[in-house]
Amino acid sequence: MLPAEARKHLTFRNQPSVELGYSSMQLALLYHLHGIPMPKGELCEIPGTRWPRKACKAVLRISVGSSSKTQTVKSLANELLAMRLKAGRADELYEAFWDNHAAVRPHSIGSDTPWEELQALEAEIALKVLCYLAELDIPAVPIHNSFIVPAKYEAECHEAMQKGFADCALGISVPNCVDMAAF
Structure with a gap:
């Protein structure tokens, strides 16, 4: 429940942190769940x-x-x-x-919004990312589809996010992992 603006000031043992999140993760996963290639560009x-x-x-x-x-x-x-x-x-x-995004449009005839599947897949990805970070002894705080880690581990978090996504959503591009402070 901590607002994004306040999260920018979190520290790990007085060391600065960074929050990395997936860009357009839910939409990318909707394309994945429907078995449809993602369009190019910012979703x-x-x-x-x-x-x-x-x-x-x-x-x-x-x-x-x-x-x-x-x-x-x-x-x-x-x-x-x-x-x-x-x-x-x-x-x-x-x-x-x-x-x-007509190919994955919800609320149309014959279209089910795969809400439960989407949540389960997001959770599976988050757990994978946390496991990868734990293997490296990197503390992390997950917030939906983003992760707060000590700033010195930004590259490792980025790599863990890419691996976690790729493990769970085979065949689609990993959404960009972005610094949430920029949004």
């Missing part, structure tokens, strides 16, 4: 629009846990308000995002 951006990445990520996060488009759009409208964006454009954002 959580909509080409030709000015929607901020944060708003696009909200569409994804809310969609995979919602049972319907209506429920998603309603929740998304509240998030857009919190981002100081127009809540009335929630449906437009939903459509633009999922038109860009």
